[in-house]
Amino acid sequence: MKILGIESSCDETAAAIVEDGVTVLSSVVSSQVEIHHPYGGVVPELASRKHIEMIVPVVSEALQMAGLDANQVDAVAVTQGPGLIGALLVGFCFGKSFAYALDIPWVGMDHLEGHINSVFLESPSPEFPYIALLASGGHTNLYYVTSHTQVECLGQTFDDAAGEAFDKVAKMLGLGYPGGNVISDLAKSGDPEKIKFPRPYLDKNEFNFSFSGLKSAVNRYIQTHPDEYQNQTADIAAAFQESVVDVLTYKIIRAAREKKCRHVALVGGVAANQRLRDNVTVSAQKYGLTVFLPSIELCGDNAAMIAATGYYYLKDPDRPAGELDMDVYSRAPNRLKA
Ligand code: KG4
Numbered sequence: 001m002k003i004l005g006i007e008s009s010c011d012e013t014a015a016a017i018v019e020d021g022v023t024v025l026s027s028v029v030s031s032q033v034e035i036h037h038p039y040g041g042v043v044p045e046l047a048s049r050k051h052i053e054m055i056v057p058v059v060s061e062a063l064q065m066a067g068l069d070a071n072q073v074d075a076v077a078v079t080q081g082p083g084l085i086g087a088l089l090v091g092f093c094f095g096k097s098f099a100y101a102l103d104i105p106w107v108g109m110d111h112l113e114g115h116i117n118s119v120f121l122e123s124p125s126p127e128f129p130y131i132a133l134l135a136s137g138g139h140t141n142l143y144y145v146t147s148h149t150q151v152e153c154l155g156q157t158f159d160d161a162a163g164e165a166f167d168k169v170a171k172m173l174g175l176g177y178p179g180g181n182v183i184s185d186l187a188k189s190g191d192p193e194k195i196k197f198p199r200p201y202l203d204k205n206e207f208n209f210s211f212s213g214l215k216s217a218v219n220r221y222i223q224t225h226p227d228e229y230q231n232q233t234a235d236i237a238a239a240f241q242e243s244v245v246d247v248l249t250y251k252i253i254r255a256a257r258e259k260k261c262r263h264v265a266l267v268g269g270v271a272a273n274q275r276l277r278d279n280v281t282v283s284a285q286k287y288g289l290t291v292f293l294p295s296i297e298l299c300g301d302n303a304a305m306i307a308a309t310g311y312y313y314l315k316d317p318d319r320p321a322g323e324l325d326m327d328v329y330s331r332a333p334n335r336l337k338a
Pocket residue numbers: 010135136137138139162163164166167178179180181184268269270271272273274299300301
């Protein structure tokens with residue numbers, strides 16, 4: 001089954017063709033970073049307008065790269081939420097219309113489940129049940145995953161998401177948007193031990209997170225060292241990153257041990273962080289766990305993960321197919337929250 005995946009929940013317009021949930025025939029991602037960069041964050045109205053401009057060229061390119069005509073697509077999977085309503089509506093309405101015009105099935109997909117299933121687009125892939133840490137710009141959720149369509153959320157952030165904290169700290173240091181990559185690059189030349197930031201919720205016996213206190217601690221450091229901090233940006237970046245990495249690593253390993261899972265996966269934009277990938281790999285080895293890390297292109301937003309997840313939903317006779325009057329949603333549904 002060849003599925004056209006469409007993703008437009010935030011600032012990437014993406015389309016992909018995936019066969020039987022695992023073989024990526026094409027994956028096209030058009031990023032809007034340049035548009036939002038001067039504003040220090042995503043401007044929803046600008047995002048929607050750019051999606052409208054890009055959706056047809058991006059889908060056409062995905063079809064062309066896969067060597068397919070539109071009428072050779074078997075089904076459509078399109079992100080329904082969570083995300084920016086205006087941005088989601090562009091991909092969602094396009095996906096519905098495409099399926100309606102060709103009279104093929106379609107399904108609205110949850111972006112978070114897309115990230116969780118991104119580890120099945122490469123091999124080897126984890127065995128169920130496994131623990132997935134989804135860390136992105138909007139979410140930091142820890143999942144016990146029992147099938148492609150069933151998860152239990154063990155914990156989540158009370159405030160900022162891990163990626164959001166990276167973005168905000170980058171902004172404080174005047175490093176622009178988005179911050180994840182810039183902070184991790186800068187951290188390479190910094191000393192993570194020189195400045196000590198808190199490890200929020202590290203010692204609490206639960207799987208929730210909180211990053212706003214850490215973000216405030218960085219801000220306080222900047223405010224109280226107005227003359228020195230400009231020369232310490234690498235050390236600040238390294239110390240901040242180390243704190244996030246410590247907390248995320250501790251919780252994912254703890255969850256795997258408590259739930260007796262041998263496999264763990266890191267997914268979402270923050271999973272691209274090399275220090276996090278290395279630290280989780282080393283800790284997992286200590287406990288005899290195997291870590292699954294999507295390649296960098298599959299960590300950030302993409303439509304291949306949406307098409308892959310769609311395959312499992314479309315195959316399941318108990319899951320409702322898409323109806324034309326379905327709407328998008330901005331927040332994660334309860335079944336994906338703790
Ligand atoms: O999954 P994603 O592309 O979009 C959302 O669903 O939010 O995640 C984007 C987030 C941004 O906050 C970005 O700063 C962060 O992922 N990110 C990183 C890195 N690359 C992207 N965070 C830390 N280290 C990175 N290398």
